[in-house]
Amino acid sequence: MITATIVEAWLQRTAAVLDENKSYLTDLDAAIGDADHGVNIARGFGAVVQKLAAQPGQSLGALFKTAGMTLMSTVGGASGMLYGNFFLKAAGVAGDRHALTDAELLAVLEAGRDGIIQRGRAEPGDKTMIDAWTPALAALRASLEAGQPPAAALDACVAAAEEGMRATIPLQARKGRASYLGERSIGHQDPGATSTYLILRALAETLATASDEM
Amino acid sequence: MITATIVEAWLQRTAAVLDENKSYLTDLDAAIGDADHGVNIARGFGAVVQKLAAQPGQSLGALFKTAGMTLMSTVGGASGMLYGNFFLKAAGVAGDRHALTDAELLAVLEAGRDGIIQRGRAEPGDKTMIDAWTPALAALRASLEAGQPPAAALDACVAAAEEGMRATIPLQARKGRASYLGERSIGHQDPGATSTYLILRALAETLATASDEM
Amino acid sequence: MKKLINAIDAVITEQMEGMALAHADLLRVNLEPKFIVRADAPVADKVALVSGGGSGHEPLHGGFVGMGMLAGACPGEIFTSPTPDQMYACGLAVNSGAGVLLIVKNYTGDVLSFETAAELLHGDGVPVRTVLVDDDVAVKDSLYTAGRRGVGGTVIVEKIAGAAAEAGYDLAQVAELAQRVSISSRSMGMALTSCTTPAAGKPTFELGDDEIEIGIGIHGEPGQRRMPITDADAITTLLAEEILDDGAYTRTVRSFDPDAGDWVEQTLTSAPFQPGDRVIALVNSMGGTPASELYTVYRKLAHICEARNITIARRLIGAYITSLEMQGCSITLTRADDEMLRLWDAPVHTPALRWGV
């Protein structure tokens, strides 16, 4: 079971990882965007962690809603709205549960991803964060459906996210700021796909640590 | 006798020398002024030469007046007004003569120098062109009064101008733009004193060439 | 990085405080969340215009708050879209009941935030409409990109729609006019130098000593292409021809319909410029280019327009939509009819644009 404590630990680890990778993400965004992705997203998840610390004991729905609203009001830019939407939609599925089964976790993540698509209307291959989310959640679903243990399923998920992230390099962007560059966007890794990979990696690592401790 | 032709040759040589030394003078002005002395003065004397070429056969008074008015309307800045005034006052003394004796040349130069002082009210030691003019004309007068031949007298004049120019280096400026620098003007050679030296050197060289040719 | 700023985190707040101190007669500033409103907002019976976007483009938008232009402005972090909570709170603060028009520059972040804000305001019973500004001809197609960026045309839209609101147009009328001005506008920009955001501390892109960047937006993002530096006439010709030779441009625009309570999509086409057109021209500094150089650009632009029988009926020359201290310029032309010119001439009193009062 993935408890609220574990989810909070995930968001804390995400905040830490994004903060460490702030310059890396911003440099990626400088190449094909406006050089703010790392700074903004790190600020946003930092704020989420602070907000959650002040509101302990919430249901997962409430917790995700706080995360979504906080991202929306602190990140700014495309990714703030999209990640914000991710958590708002995740909140809808998580509802007043205080823990999730593996299958429920998958449903929550998929709902979040669908929220990103609904707002941003990106398709696979547009060189956006969707190019990490879609293969990652497909791999997670396939592994779970194949009966693999959660740790292995999440490893597959992260591996697919990383592959999806790398696969954005040769793509020409068709959504977001990078699309203005036309062919000049080719050859650069998408910053949003990169932060998505980092977020999913943080999830896998958090779950691994949590099960070690059990 | 210093004929109008020789005077025109002097102004032509001056224009050429100042043009060659344009960057040098402007660099001196960059250190303690506003980096325009060379460019401006070269433009001005270039214009004088053009104007005179279009008006041949003038009296020396008319010729100096044209030079003065042209400098005033083409140079801009302090030195344009001061050199302009130099020639206007020189014109007054030269009058309708078409040639000058050595003594008359001295009188013409002294009147011009006094014109600079009258407008600019600089005193010796203020770190201006006056620090070249004053010793130079004193040396010229002394040499001529001592009965030296004109060539030697002019050499003494140029040597004194050069010395006066170099002697501006340790001075603190009290007039003109360099005075704003206070002690920071110390250690730099005054651009106006330098152009004065170049103008007088061009005079000596012109007269030397002219007497060679006779 | 050399800037007149204090702590990096405080840059926007302190600039807003400075504006509040300087222009207490014109505007009020709210810091949490950040927005700027007319001193006399809400103005009874008048439609309120709200715009916003990343900071670093000053005077846009805060400098255009006041009589005859914006009712409110929402500054984001530097070059980062503001957030929906700002727009929502600002919309509530300026709504007199006559409704709020959200003026949205076409960037994904801005669009998504304003969409959310529109839904929130509608949910609270505020009559709300949106208009998209997408005038940057450096972006060629709308099919394979996020569409043209909103740049200099925004200034023209805000002035004319602001005058219409002041004149008592209702929400649907102001929105319709704003949309018309928006699709009648085309812009093209270039950079001589890059710019530095305080957070990054180093220039967003590197430009060689003899290179310029053509087709830049306003966020220090790289442009369409890079070329060796050339003279003002050649640069002006290049920018003007991109604008004047740009063909019909068609895009699908989403806007909020308060009656339906939902988003509607419309396909809109901008007609190319034609001989005989009258235009409003904006020759704009990217921030670090002084006014003197803009006049050299305007001179050439005037000659080019004259040769094509396009009449520059009104003009604005200065720094109106900038990228921090970037050197460079942009040109905007808006095809204007009598109504637009009349509204352009109407009094305006804001920190950065003032006439007739």
Place this chain on the structure above:
Amino acid sequence: MKKLINAIDAVITEQMEGMALAHADLLRVNLEPKFIVRADAPVADKVALVSGGGSGHEPLHGGFVGMGMLAGACPGEIFTSPTPDQMYACGLAVNSGAGVLLIVKNYTGDVLSFETAAELLHGDGVPVRTVLVDDDVAVKDSLYTAGRRGVGGTVIVEKIAGAAAEAGYDLAQVAELAQRVSISSRSMGMALTSCTTPAAGKPTFELGDDEIEIGIGIHGEPGQRRMPITDADAITTLLAEEILDDGAYTRTVRSFDPDAGDWVEQTLTSAPFQPGDRVIALVNSMGGTPASELYTVYRKLAHICEARNITIARRLIGAYITSLEMQGCSITLTRADDEMLRLWDAPVHTPALRWGV
């Protein structure tokens, strides 16, 4: 060197042509010799203000030609005083018979040129007076220097004296008022970066990446001293204290007396600022500093003035007297009485300053 210019020799001419094309309703331009005059000059029965100076300080002076401010402006080469023939021709063009006031920034070249022009105009029977602006507190003494430079105070003098001329003050009255505004003004400037004249093609001075120059003039000349870069509050405090703590300043001013037909010398003393003073504040960009940063400076300046019980009664924030594309700012404070404030508020309509109309 990266600038929006064409041939170096044509820079001033083309900028003037651009102004003429852009502002035909406000001004006319003459190219040989170079000057700019109000479109409606000479204005019957009104004293005409003429100023001038090196180019590169735009909008000063050409941008201030128009109703309620200057009747004429004479641009020199970049950073080089204009020549007497320009001022003479300009003075003749604007004189309605009510006379001409020459507004002279205190630089040797400007002073000498305007002196000659005054004598020429007087010789032609034009009633002419002169006023010297020397407000730069970076220059400490007047005894061992050419005296304080004319900087930001010039803008304030031109606005207030321009309003007085428009209001029908006679020549002696306008001159007396202009002199009073001038000696009530104090300024101090700083540079974050140097600037490049087109003719030189390289920066006039070199500044390290973490150095700033304090006490600069407006000609790219080195300043009073150099120091490590610090934050906006510290820089503002430094500039403001130089101005506010500046003691009485006495100088001997030469001005032309048309009745005597000669120059008269007057010893004038500027009183230091005092608690209770009301001031007009100018927070000015040196050209390359964007408006956003100026608001951070204004914020601190407002706090400092408030703490000293000095009331900022009016303010102007923007690029008004520049050094090409230099980054940096200057602060000017002018102690203002009711008459000055009334004239400050009077309508003005020029390319760079406009209100009340």
